[in-house]
Amino acid sequence: xxxxxRLVVAWLAAALWLLVARxxxxxxxxxxxxxxxxxxxxxQGRWDLAIRDLDHVMGLDRDGSGTVxxxxxxxxxxxxxxxxxxxxxxxxxxxxxxxxxxxxxxxEVATHSDGAYAVLAFDTLCAAEPRVLDVDYELFFDVDxxxxxxxxxxxGAGTRTAIFTREDRRQRFEQTTLxxxxxxxxxxxxxxxxxxxxxxxxxxxxxxxxxxxxxxxGGRWEPVPSFRPALVDVLKIVTAFTVAHSITLSxxxxxxxxxxxxxxxxxxxxxxxxxAINNLVRVLDEDRWTAAFALGLLHGFGFSxxxxxxxxxxxxxxxTLFGFNLGVEIGQMCVLALFLPLAYMARKGAGYRRVGLVSxxxxxxxxxxxxxxxxxxxxxxx
Amino acid sequence: xxxxxLVFGATGLLVLxxxxxxxxxxxxxxxxxxxxxxxxxxxxxxxxSDPREQERERLGRLLAARPDDVRPAVALARLDxxxxxxxxxxxxxxxxxxxxxxxxxxxSPPTEVRVLRATIRQSVxxxxxxxxxxxxxxxAAPGDAQAWITRSVVLGVKGRYDEARASCQPLRRLAPExxxxxxxxxxxxxxxxxxPAYERLADVVRRGRRLSTAENEWARSTLGELAQRVxxxxxxxxxFRDALALDPDDPYVLSAYADxxxxxxxxxxxxxxxGARTDNxxxxxxxxxxxxxxxxxxxxxxxxxxRERFDASHLRGDTVHRREEARFILGLEDDPRAALxxxxxxxxxxxxxxxxxxxxxxxxxxxxxxAAAPALAFLAANHLEDPxxxxxxAPLRPGAR
Numbered sequence: 001x002x003x004x005x006r007l008v009v010a011w012l013a014a015a016l017w018l019l020v021a022r023x024x025x026x027x028x029x030x031x032x033x034x035x036x037x038x039x040x041x042x043x044q045g046r047w048d049l050a051i052r053d054l055d056h057v058m059g060l061d062r063d064g065s066g067t068v069x070x071x072x073x074x075x076x077x078x079x080x081x082x083x084x085x086x087x088x089x090x091x092x093x094x095x096x097x098x099x100x101x102x103x104x105x106x107x108e109v110a111t112h113s114d115g116a117y118a119v120l121a122f123d124t125l126c127a128a129e130p131r132v133l134d135v136d137y138e139l140f141f142d143v144d145x146x147x148x149x150x151x152x153x154x155x156g157a158g159t160r161t162a163i164f165t166r167e168d169r170r171q172r173f174e175q176t177t178l179x180x181x182x183x184x185x186x187x188x189x190x191x192x193x194x195x196x197x198x199x200x201x202x203x204x205x206x207x208x209x210x211x212x213x214x215x216x217x218g219g220r221w222e223p224v225p226s227f228r229p230a231l232v233d234v235l236k237i238v239t240a241f242t243v244a245h246s247i248t249l250s251x252x253x254x255x256x257x258x259x260x261x262x263x264x265x266x267x268x269x270x271x272x273x274x275x276a277i278n279n280l281v282r283v284l285d286e287d288r289w290t291a292a293f294a295l296g297l298l299h300g301f302g303f304s305x306x307x308x309x310x311x312x313x314x315x316x317x318x319x320t321l322f323g324f325n326l327g328v329e330i331g332q333m334c335v336l337a338l339f340l341p342l343a344y345m346a347r348k349g350a351g352y353r354r355v356g357l358v359s360x361x362x363x364x365x366x367x368x369x370x371x372x373x374x375x376x377x378x379x380x381x382x
Numbered sequence: 383x384x385x386x387x388l389v390f391g392a393t394g395l396l397v398l399x400x401x402x403x404x405x406x407x408x409x410x411x412x413x414x415x416x417x418x419x420x421x422x423x424x425x426x427x428x429x430x431s432d433p434r435e436q437e438r439e440r441l442g443r444l445l446a447a448r449p450d451d452v453r454p455a456v457a458l459a460r461l462d463x464x465x466x467x468x469x470x471x472x473x474x475x476x477x478x479x480x481x482x483x484x485x486x487x488x489x490s491p492p493t494e495v496r497v498l499r500a501t502i503r504q505s506v507x508x509x510x511x512x513x514x515x516x517x518x519x520x521x522a523a524p525g526d527a528q529a530w531i532t533r534s535v536v537l538g539v540k541g542r543y544d545e546a547r548a549s550c551q552p553l554r555r556l557a558p559e560x561x562x563x564x565x566x567x568x569x570x571x572x573x574x575x576x577x578p579a580y581e582r583l584a585d586v587v588r589r590g591r592r593l594s595t596a597e598n599e600w601a602r603s604t605l606g607e608l609a610q611r612v613x614x615x616x617x618x619x620x621x622f623r624d625a626l627a628l629d630p631d632d633p634y635v636l637s638a639y640a641d642x643x644x645x646x647x648x649x650x651x652x653x654x655x656x657g658a659r660t661d662n663x664x665x666x667x668x669x670x671x672x673x674x675x676x677x678x679x680x681x682x683x684x685x686x687x688x689r690e691r692f693d694a695s696h697l698r699g700d701t702v703h704r705r706e707e708a709r710f711i712l713g714l715e716d717d718p719r720a721a722l723x724x725x726x727x728x729x730x731x732x733x734x735x736x737x738x739x740x741x742x743x744x745x746x747x748x749x750x751x752x753a754a755a756p757a758l759a760f761l762a763a764n765h766l767e768d769p770x771x772x773x774x775x776a777p778l779r780p781g782a783r
Contacts, residue, residue, distance in 0.1 A: 028472070028663070028691060028694060028695060029472040029473060029475075029476060029698070029700070030473050030476060031694065031697070031698045033697075046413070048411070051423055051424040052424060052426065052473065053473075055424075055426060056473070056477075061426060064429060064431065065429070066425060066426050066428065066429035067422045067423075067424065067425050067426065068422070068423050068424045068426065069419060069420055069421060069422055069423060070416035070418065070419050070420070070421045070423055071419030071420060073423060074419065106413075108413035108414055108415050109413065109414060109415075109416060109423055110411045110412060110413045110414065111411065112411055112690075112694065113687055113690035113691045113693075113694055114691060114694065115424055116423040116424040117411075119413040121413070142480065142483070143476075143477065143480050144473060144476035144477060144479075144480060145476055145479045145480055145483065145486070146472070146473075146475060146476035146479060146506065147476060148698040148699070150697050150698055161697075163697075163698060163699050
């Protein structure tokens with residue numbers, strides 16, 4: 001390098017600096033996303049690596065066109081695998097200090113918010129099921145010290161996320177197995193909470209139950225003569241609702257059935273409208289339980305969406321489902337225990353029929369219509 | 383059974399059958415196998431014939447051959463920083479750090495390495511780390527103009543204006559007049575003397591015959607900001623336009639000008655200005671705001687894309703985007719409390735005019751005027767003139783209501 005006079009060097013440097021002083025972080029820096037799923041002694045991996053990073057290290061753009069094609073990526077499959085897996089070491093502590101053996105299963109691609117990624121699916125065989133998994137992550141730090149490895153470990157009972165950086169290359173994941181009793185209790189509480197938080201399910205039930213303490217006689221509503229027929233009516237409706245939503249909740253949680261969430265949410269709102277309108281124009285009487293069953297199928301999909309959003313642990317799925325359903329039932333029973341005696345006591349007054357049944361149904365229908373429009377057309381009204 | 387029961391029975395059956403045949407749409411990041419080898423997966427920001435990439439390779443080879451020589455390491459790091467700025471691509475900051483890896487962790491690296499380390503640290507918003515390096519550099523090499531101005535800029539971002547101003551002084555004799563004038567003017571802009579500073583800098587630009595394009599562009603963008611502080615939007619617009627005529631791709635000027643157009647209620651022009659710059663997060667924010675204001679069809683998609691970028695940066699533990707994310711939440715997600723939380727943590731790190739403005743806007747939107755107190759105290763202490771910010775602050779002042 002030739003040496004320029006000192007002042008000129010400083011001055012050129014300053015000119016560069018003035019520009020550098022401005023924000024330069026406007027793109028995302030380099031990250032990779034690694035998910036490790038522990039399945040007994042096998043740890044399955046999915047590793048998303050930015051194609052830009054791979055290109056920087058191994059020059060994927062062979063024809064110099066300024067683009068990377070699938071053909072160019074695919075041709076280097078084995079090199080990519082040995083580069084990546086050579087910079088990742090998993091050890092099942094307790095079994096032995098020998099690293100688990102990793103083999104590439106598949107090379108695919110995926111799009112993230114900042115561009116295209118190569119997706120490596122691989123299997124790692126450890127000597128035994130790792131109770132403690134030691135992860136050494138060394139990829140790309142030598143060429144880009146600001147690279148981060150974002151690692152998620154799923155051991156069937158829970159997930160943990162960790163960030164690997166140049167300064168923090170080794171981390172330990174301990175298995176987070178929950179006690180079964182604890183898991184059941186947690187799922188049950190969740191179910192109870194959901195009944196009270198998810199007011200649409202409650203309104204649906206209430207709309208169907210409002211006429212339970214009345215009976216049609218000569219085109220007019222009359223109070224039921226005794227508690228028994230009211231109770232039978234309520235039990236029929238609640239049982240039908242429960243059976244129906246249990247079916248679809250289970251099938252959907254087990255990933256047998258799936259419906260678009262927008263359809264489900266809008267459908268649930270529509271079901272509330274229908275149930276309320278039925279009290280005004282009266283299509284169904286004692287057979288309201290059929291509506292509870294048919295529309296309850298929809299509500300089950302809604303319940304399962306809640307459960308999924310919370311990251312359902314796959315281990316002991318049946319136990320979780322059972323607990324959640326149990327919680328939903330307990331929640332419903334609480335509502336009934338409150339609703340039925342009150343409605344029964346109030347049934348004789350004209351107030352119950354006019355204010356409770358008619359006005360209540362009108363309000364419920366109106367509220368649910370707003371929900372329906374909001375959910376079906378993804379707009380915000382209130 | 384009544385016919386109505388049949389209707390409901392049929393509905394239930396329909397729900398089940400529909401669910402049986404529905405397949406959820408593939409998520410954006412679900413893996414797939416492209417259909418053809420010719421499918422283009424990624425466009426690289428450069429071709430193999432890019433002269434800067436060739437220079438990088440040359441320097442890289444030199445560094446590999448002479449690992450103990452600090453000069454190729456510094457040259458490569460400097461080039462990488464320059465590319466990172468030109469393309470607003472932080473990956474090159476990482477590459478620059480890699481070029482300096484032999485010295486990076488040393489407590490006392492060579493002075494030229496320390497300056498570059500400060501640059502990289504400042505770019506990832508490690509302002510304190512950058513200042514620690516720069517303090518040592520100006521001690522060891524008081525003739526290093528780059529270190530002085532860097533130090534001034536970082537202190538200015540932190541709102542430590544007196545120290546920042548002191549750091550401009552040596553430039554009077556170490557650097558051309560323009561550098562010294564911009565250094566001081568940038569501080570005058572936020573401390574109540576934007577008007578005279580504008581005149582002084584405009585005069586230097588008028589007299590400066592041998593200004594390079596980069597210097598000229600940089601002076602004009604500074605003039606644009608000065609004009610905005612004194613409420614002369616027309617002059618600001620003219621300066622930003624001149625700056626863009628010199629470098630149409632400068633993301634810094636593009637976002638400043640887009641902000642001005644948004645403030646002036648001209649989102650359609652902001653859209654034309656920004657084109658399809660979804661690659662740059664800062665420009666994407668302005669694009670999404672402009673699209674929402676203009677009710678243009680791409681609004682929702684670009685807002686979603688930006689939300690994904692913010693989420694990805696949270697995953698990696700980054701905090702450099704707090705100010706932008708607060709603006710995004712305020713403008714497009716309607717969650718003032720979340721925006722306020724971000725604006726407050728951002729305030730602990732940096733105090734530029736937009737940081738003041740975001741904190742004020744978030745406090746107002748969240749109906750928590752007390753949260754604006756630090757911004758109000760800052761305004762009172764430093765006499766920031768910007769009329770938009772003062773209008774925001776006026777009703778929040780104690781005694782205003």
